[in-house]
Amino acid sequence: MLVSLRLKAPVVLPCDPACSVLRDAVVDIDADGRIVHCGPSEDAPELPAGAQLRELTGILVPGLVNTHAHTPMMPLRGLGGDLPLMRWLTEAIWPSEAKMIDRDSYDGMLLGSVEMLRAGVTTSVEMFFHGEHMAQAVLDTGGRVVLTPGILSAPGLERLGTWQQLAEHTTRWIDTDGLRFGPGDRIELGYGPHSAYTLPPEAIAEISRMARDRGALMHIHVAETLAEDAKQREEHGSVPRLLEKIGALGGRVLAAHSVHLSDSDIEIFQRYDIAVAHCPNSNAKLASGTARLLDLLGGNVRVGLGTDGPASNDDLDVWDEVRLAALLARLDRGDAAALTAPRALLLATRDGAAAVGRDDIGALEPGRWADVVHVDVDSPAFPRGTDAPDVQLLSNLVWSAAASQVTDVWVAGQHVIGDREPTRVDRAKAQAEVRRIAERIAS
């Protein structure tokens, strides 16, 4: 394939398993938006005539993967701020969601997608309603999404339809448009049965069958809090045991949160290769607990990082999850090396992609989509700029560089953030639309 765009920078982090640091390197991208080469400049092939060269001054990293989000909740940020999960859902969130209409999912997703892209988060795994509107928003901003429209029975949300209707809707959509579509395969569809406490077991079993038949991801909340899953634990031992018993674990499964897992639950995750979306900020803020990250990693369970919705975190900044995941793991073990800066960075990139079952994003390697983020080092966060030795540079990036150091972002080779601003949508207008929704819900 012919190179159509070359990104060149003093430092490139391909996010290979060793978290290598390449100095003076390039990322070559073809016209379709796939990476064809990533390596030191001196080894790079000659740039073909007509190809564009973009020379950058900082660090190139793969776009971060947010493995669990409910982004259209942007207008609800800060509601029920100090409530635990079930009161937060029943008193603050569900009554507000009941006032949201189809088009709100477009506007919330649009602004949230911009917020994520500006932070270098190029992919999110989304569970919310009115998926077509969400897909359109992501197509408009130029982001990437794994879209698992939410399926649940919750008070006030009956107007969305029964779980059967919701599941059938997703099935029809997949059967019409395919599992992946859009330029650069930027939309992937999957199933989003909400949880074992908002759906009967037969619903989850049926949805799981639909997903497996189509090779689609099943994205479900598992063992987020002790209280919500009490009934399942009493009857079945645990939610993973319930899911195993009803035959819901054969396919691609992403278990969000997974805070309260016993050793035998982890064995179930291993047996069925279930992946975890670890959401440390949300789980701490709602006082749900902390997932056993190091035990999961030690057991070769696939783990990515998730922000959860912007109303329970309260942001969409995966860099924050990287830091908190590392801090909590270190406290857990009393060992400052329990989760190093480079290992934590991989969680948000390569591992996040793997958790979603994707080997075409999350790293800067030939054949993967060119989802690339440029981090500016002209900041006190980088006392020696890109000249620092590898360990210090990775520390500066992970511990000190905020999302605000991201200046440019490409998704499938398309330049979607330039000089910190979205290139395709009007950020002020997107924010004004979300404000209008927030005022309407409050009125």
Added chain:
Amino acid sequence: MLVSLRLKAPVVLPCDPACSVLRDAVVDIDADGRIVHCGPSEDAPELPAGAQLRELTGILVPGLVNTHAHTPMMPLRGLGGDLPLMRWLTEAIWPSEAKMIDRDSYDGMLLGSVEMLRAGVTTSVEMFFHGEHMAQAVLDTGGRVVLTPGILSAPGLERLGTWQQLAEHTTRWIDTDGLRFGPGDRIELGYGPHSAYTLPPEAIAEISRMARDRGALMHIHVAETLAEDAKQREEHGSVPRLLEKIGALGGRVLAAHSVHLSDSDIEIFQRYDIAVAHCPNSNAKLASGTARLLDLLGGNVRVGLGTDGPASNDDLDVWDEVRLAALLARLDRGDAAALTAPRALLLATRDGAAAVGRDDIGALEPGRWADVVHVDVDSPAFPRGTDAPDVQLLSNLVWSAAASQVTDVWVAGQHVIGDREPTRVDRAKAQAEVRRIAERIAS
């Protein structure tokens, strides 16, 4: 006193003990830089002729107080990123500090002071070397500092002098310039005996006497890790017991970290009214542990928040400490209301000031210095801007608003940050100086 400057905003958070939210309110400031009035606009006195009115569109809060920092370490950020405390000190930090010269304390403090002011942190309690250079840097940026020059015996740092010489130096300085000086009392001096593991007990006892004789703050690391204080615990039961035994606890004492405290240690803190600088990010990153924040607060121990040095956190953003303090407290108790957003905000403002023994900063109240921060709400962090109800607004501020939402800062009524940039020093030049130091240390 005549009002010379009035700040007017849709929301003012005076940080009174109830964390009130004032709507459409003003902060009136006299020519000396003290607050003379804070309240709703409708109750405000008529503005005298010649007084300046500044109308803002967001939220006014008191400047945040960073109760524990070593800010001149800016050039060392990211060194020894994944090491535990003692290896981090002996392998990465002390050898690098040994290469720092007097003037480096000016340059590091200058850039760090700018970083803090831009984040809305107006006061920091500092322990480092070459205090005169640090004081000059803070006078130059327009910030405020409680400066306790470091006193210790550490390998490679012998050139700084013996502990006696270091302590005498501080004493001479206080006896010459007084405890507080500079416009708006922007410099306060105190004593900084480093710790019980870097000083003999007789040194701490002697320094404590010097501090008490002068009404000065004694700022000391206490029980940061289990390993470093093992000798003291073996011989005396604990570091607080050692300090009590040698008579070092009679005066104003700020105990940084205080991670490993028993119930009887907390009783010692209560008995002598010892304050704690809680540093959750540093303590987690170095895997030292987590201080018993809720037990300390429940026991009426004064607690503020600290970032620790920029090389062990790795930033100087007190908002991050607010969030992590709340997250860890909630996880500790399994209760999402264990530390609410407003309570956490008070830790960084009013309580931080009280922890340092200051009732003239940390709140927007008549008689206090006008250290005021404006937080812009034109961001997805505030879905309803300043129109959100109090609970949501406080949640948006604490959980979602980053330091980057700070646009303007006043210290003792002087405008030191305008439109996100320092008004008195050249930020690019300050950053270049720190880079030069970092390169020299690495060479």
